[in-house]
Amino acid sequence: MKILSVPQIREAERYTIEHEPISSLDLMERAASAAFEHLKTKYSETESFYIFCGIGNNGGDGFVIARMLLQNGFDVKVFWLCFTENVSPDCRTNYERLIRIDDSVVTILSVDDAAIIAEDNFMFPDAETDCIIIDAIFGSGLSRPVSEEYAPVFELINNSHHRIISIDMPSGLFGDISSDENTPIIKADETLTFQIPRLSFFFPDNYQYVGDFITFNIGLDKGYIDNANTDNLLINNRMYNAIRKPRKKFDHKGKFGHALLIAGSYDKCGAAILAAKGCMRSGVGLLTVDVPKSCQIALNISLPEAMCDSLDNPDLDFNKFTSIGIGPGIGTNEYALNKFEMLLSKCDENTKLVIDADGLNMLSQNKMLFDLLPENTILTPHPKEFARLFGEYPNDYERIIAQKELSAKYNVIIVYKTAHTSISMPDGRMYFNSTGNPGMATAGSGDVLTGMITGLLSRGYPPEDAAILGVYLHGLAGDKASIVVGQESLIASDIVSYL
Numbered sequence: 001m002k003i004l005s006v007p008q009i010r011e012a013e014r015y016t017i018e019h020e021p022i023s024s025l026d027l028m029e030r031a032a033s034a035a036f037e038h039l040k041t042k043y044s045e046t047e048s049f050y051i052f053c054g055i056g057n058n059g060g061d062g063f064v065i066a067r068m069l070l071q072n073g074f075d076v077k078v079f080w081l082c083f084t085e086n087v088s089p090d091c092r093t094n095y096e097r098l099i100r101i102d103d104s105v106v107t108i109l110s111v112d113d114a115a116i117i118a119e120d121n122f123m124f125p126d127a128e129t130d131c132i133i134i135d136a137i138f139g140s141g142l143s144r145p146v147s148e149e150y151a152p153v154f155e156l157i158n159n160s161h162h163r164i165i166s167i168d169m170p171s172g173l174f175g176d177i178s179s180d181e182n183t184p185i186i187k188a189d190e191t192l193t194f195q196i197p198r199l200s201f202f203f204p205d206n207y208q209y210v211g212d213f214i215t216f217n218i219g220l221d222k223g224y225i226d227n228a229n230t231d232n233l234l235i236n237n238r239m240y241n242a243i244r245k246p247r248k249k250f251d252h253k254g255k256f257g258h259a260l261l262i263a264g265s266y267d268k269c270g271a272a273i274l275a276a277k278g279c280m281r282s283g284v285g286l287l288t289v290d291v292p293k294s295c296q297i298a299l300n301i302s303l304p305e306a307m308c309d310s311l312d313n314p315d316l317d318f319n320k321f322t323s324i325g326i327g328p329g330i331g332t333n334e335y336a337l338n339k340f341e342m343l344l345s346k347c348d349e350n351t352k353l354v355i356d357a358d359g360l361n362m363l364s365q366n367k368m369l370f371d372l373l374p375e376n377t378i379l380t381p382h383p384k385e386f387a388r389l390f391g392e393y394p395n396d397y398e399r400i401i402a403q404k405e406l407s408a409k410y411n412v413i414i415v416y417k418t419a420h421t422s423i424s425m426p427d428g429r430m431y432f433n434s435t436g437n438p439g440m441a442t443a444g445s446g447d448v449l450t451g452m453i454t455g456l457l458s459r460g461y462p463p464e465d466a467a468i469l470g471v472y473l474h475g476l477a478g479d480k481a482s483i484v485v486g487q488e489s490l491i492a493s494d495i496v497s498y499l
Helices: 006-019 024-042 057-071 089-101 111-120 148-158 204-210 222-227 237-243 269-281 293-302 334-346 358-365 367-372 383-390 396-410 445-458 463-485 492-497
Strands: 048-053 075-081 106-109 131-136 163-167 190-194 212-216 232-235 258-262 286-290 307-309 323-326 353-355 413-416 422-424 430-433
Touching: 006 024, 006 222, 024 057, 024 089, 024 163, 024 190, 024 212, 048 057, 057 075, 057 089, 057 131, 057 163, 089 106, 106 111, 111 148, 204 396, 232 237, 232 463, 237 463, 258 269, 258 445, 269 286, 269 293, 269 445, 269 492, 293 307, 323 334, 323 445, 334 358, 334 367, 353 358, 353 445, 358 367, 358 383, 383 396, 383 413, 396 413, 396 422, 396 430, 413 463, 422 463, 430 463, 445 463, 445 492, 463 492
Parallel strands: 048 075, 048 131, 075 106, 131 163, 163 190, 190 212, 232 430, 258 286, 258 323, 286 307, 323 353
Antiparallel strands: 413 422, 422 430
16 A cells, blocks of 8 residues: 655545545545544444534534534534634535534634633543544644644643544644654544555654554545555555465475574573574475574474574585574674674675574674675664664654665665564665554564564565565464454464464
8 A cells, every 4th residue: 555645645635526526525524424434333322522623624524523423413512723714615614514403512712712721621521421532623734833822722632531533633743754742733542544544653753643543445536546656655465465475286395495594592592493483484495593502402392393503514505595584582792793794704695684683783783794785685673773773863754764765775675663664675665564563562573573584585585575574474463363362461472373
């Protein structure tokens, strides 16, 4: 799925209105209806809705939602922040449609009114009463920081202790770049957005504002979206099905490659075992694991399908390996660094390599080793490892720009592991993952991913596809596991079990 910029989404709406054809008012009705259906399904008539509307089209969405909730028996109160007379025509029309049904549900607030109610703090029921706050003040059309006159109302909403749901975008948040956290921004528990998630939803910094988001298809012109140019894409099931290579009846293990994993140390045998299991479960034909002798018995017992050997073995045929993964649990001491340098000296331009964990730490301490990395090497840092490798960035938008530039500079694929893991390609494309859950933030989860990507490389997937599939399936297995064991109890071995 393409992640389009706010101007592109606006143009998609204009194009749809012109070519479907459909009026802007009816398109607003369609979008708001999708949000209403979600609310109607999720909440009972015991809940009351406090809806805050602005003067633009986002406010119009709010008025449509209010009308539909009211017609379906919900208790609704609407507060229209009418701070100027520059009201969009569709917003005005839907306001009039609402008050024709019941003009008592709308309270029009001037700047002074908003400041008074915020100061008096009398608006919301107590926290024990079921109440949902709908934010429809500013949508993705916001082009500058929200002015301070909105700050008292935003603060009142954010401190209400009730569930907050934003429509399209949390008011005050930018869609394509990082926002200034010192300006007023609504902190939603959930965001209901339309057609395409906004790029800023994938910034870890913005979770405090976006919460969980749901995207509703509102029928924007598919041809326009297909032809739109963007470097940002969302990995979903459709992409997975387009990439994956099902096994054929007469395939044999030789068809699926021979991977080498360099992992583990005296006190971190588990890292090698988890990576090896992830590799085997990804469908690799053969697997050799370079582990210290102190780990070999544990590995053989845990995973008898894997073989043990070492780069130190002069008789080892290095050329038989179709992919190599290095890093989980190997440490950063002199012996580990020597082995890392030995590995890189053996690599050529055709070597398929994955570097994780301590491999990344050694790379950050010895930057000259970047020159030895084969083209399309896959680096899998978590945020702290990324910072050690490439430095700190003031916000997630600048980090994403830097990640793209660094992939191009070093000709590597960078898998930046977060809730929506981002994968940058040397040509500037960035993929964001749509699977996974907080339960996967647990020891060994990254080791499993390293093994999976290494296995997929061995099977013949190009590095780009191996990174995309590995990340997507890793998250999907974590989602399956969390249904059974729960997020709190999920461990890395559960991810392996559900691959």
